[in-house]
Amino acid sequence: MTNKIPRQNIPSIPSYNYQPTPYIGISKQQVIELRKQYINPVVATYYKQPIMIVEGSMQYVFDETGKRYLDAFAGIATINVGHSHPHVVKAVQEQSAKLQHLTTLYLHPTIAEYSKMLVDKMPDDLSMVYLVNSGSEANDLAMLMARVYTENFDIITLRNGYHGMGGNTMGLTSQSTWKYSPPHNFGIHHALNADVYRGPWNNNENNVADKYADEIKNIIEYATCGKIAGFIAESIQGMGGAIVYPDGYLRKVSDYVHQAKGLLIIDEVQTGFCRTGKGFWGFELQDVKPDIVTLAKGIGNGLPLAAVVTTPEIAQAFTQKIHFNTFAGNPVSCAAGKAVLETIERENLQQNCSLVGDYLLEGLDNLQEKYECIGDVRGCGLMIGVDLVKNRETKEANSELASQIHEL
Ligand SMILES: Cc1ncc(COP(=O)(O)O)c(C=O)c1O
Numbered sequence: 001m002t003n004k005i006p007r008q009n010i011p012s013i014p015s016y017n018y019q020p021t022p023y024i025g026i027s028k029q030q031v032i033e034l035r036k037q038y039i040n041p042v043v044a045t046y047y048k049q050p051i052m053i054v055e056g057s058m059q060y061v062f063d064e065t066g067k068r069y070l071d072a073f074a075g076i077a078t079i080n081v082g083h084s085h086p087h088v089v090k091a092v093q094e095q096s097a098k099l100q101h102l103t104t105l106y107l108h109p110t111i112a113e114y115s116k117m118l119v120d121k122m123p124d125d126l127s128m129v130y131l132v133n134s135g136s137e138a139n140d141l142a143m144l145m146a147r148v149y150t151e152n153f154d155i156i157t158l159r160n161g162y163h164g165m166g167g168n169t170m171g172l173t174s175q176s177t178w179k180y181s182p183p184h185n186f187g188i189h190h191a192l193n194a195d196v197y198r199g200p201w202n203n204n205e206n207n208v209a210d211k212y213a214d215e216i217k218n219i220i221e222y223a224t225c226g227k228i229a230g231f232i233a234e235s236i237q238g239m240g241g242a243i244v245y246p247d248g249y250l251r252k253v254s255d256y257v258h259q260a261k262g263l264l265i266i267d268e269v270q271t272g273f274c275r276t277g278k279g280f281w282g283f284e285l286q287d288v289k290p291d292i293v294t295l296a297k298g299i300g301n302g303l304p305l306a307a308v309v310t311t312p313e314i315a316q317a318f319t320q321k322i323h324f325n326t327f328a329g330n331p332v333s334c335a336a337g338k339a340v341l342e343t344i345e346r347e348n349l350q351q352n353c354s355l356v357g358d359y360l361l362e363g364l365d366n367l368q369e370k371y372e373c374i375g376d377v378r379g380c381g382l383m384i385g386v387d388l389v390k391n392r393e394t395k396e397a398n399s400e401l402a403s404q405i406h407e408l
Pocket residue numbers: 133134135136137139162163164165234238239267268269270296297
């Protein structure tokens with residue numbers, strides 16, 4: 001076992017038949033200076049020497065010099081059919097040329113056709129779509145829907161989860177890195193995470209899923225009036241490091257939540273659209289049927305599109321007031337959404353994700369046998385986490401090494 005990763009072992013990327021357009025815009029240095037002068041400094045860049053990306057083609061992106069990079073990050077888990085995929089580009093260009101914006105106050109065929117296509121991918125009674133612009137907005141709306149429908153207030157979520165940075169969703173998000181100090185946790189309870197690597201119970205224990213799920217039951221019993229508006233979790237935690245819950249966990253949680261009259265809200269912002277390879281939606285892995293599902297990121301392959309999908313009954317309860325949103329459901333984003341679903345189907349991307357994911361996991365498992373610093377390899381499809389540690393016993397996170405690898 002070793003802790004050193006030899007630089008010469010880093011493979012080069014395979015050849016690719018694509019010539020990026022010569023870049024003729026302002027220099028990288030000018031971009032850096034303009035950003036420094038005009039963009040809020042909280043808007044960060046990756047890497048000690050930031051990279052400027054000016055073009056993309058499928059799994060690759062190009063900088064201003066034409067240098068090609070493999071985008072293993074998939075545009076922050078968003079480009080799930082490939083950068084500037086021709087089918088998506090064509091759909092967006094054609095729609096843009098015809099009509100770029102239309103509010104939902106008027107009829108348009110694309111939002112109607114798209115909503116049907118989306119619902120066709122969901123379990124039977126998840127048949128009502130509300131389109132929005134971002135994952136944060138979708139989760140904010142899901143919380144509101146759950147509170148309006150149930151007439152209860154408390155929402156339970158998991159520590160280490162990420163659900164966005166809006167005024168309400170920051171309350172759900174449960175990592176201090178993403179939380180500002182003004183109060184934002186009203187009625188939100190953060191349960192012990194079902195983390196079988198770092199949590200108190202691992203997969204070798206008997207009834208591990210029940211033990212973690214009982215934490216939700218305890219919160220309902222001891223921290224709420226006994227009735228809740230809902231429970232929200234990602235199917236696999238993304239920003240928290242690809243945390244996979246023990247089998248059966250969400251099913252048990254779902255029972256407790258429903259007994260307390262709450263709704264099961266599943267955040268599929270990262271796990272949706274085949275990212276896990278084993279199902280079209282991440283919740284299929286846990287064999288649960290959510291009451292509300294939130295979608296974003298890969299839904300529009302980079303265009304601002306997100307959705308809240310729920311049952312007709314919950315949707316109906318929401319009609320007691322007017323709810324409106326200027327850009328949501330605009331024809332261009334919906335055209336992108338349609339093209340994404342068509343591409344997933346045509347190119348058999350779920351199977352591809354499963355295949356490539358299994359291959360990657362196998363390779364990472366082999367590396368884990370070789371390198372002491374790899375404490376855990378976990379995940380499913382292309383939703384994979386490699387947990388780097390200083391010591392396998394203590395499991396202390398090795399963030400220095402993670403930064404080094406990131407910079408390679
Ligand atoms: C699981 C999950 N939910 C919600 C969000 C928030 O989405 P957005 O950044 O589009 O607001 C994210 C973003 O990373 C996410 O990973």
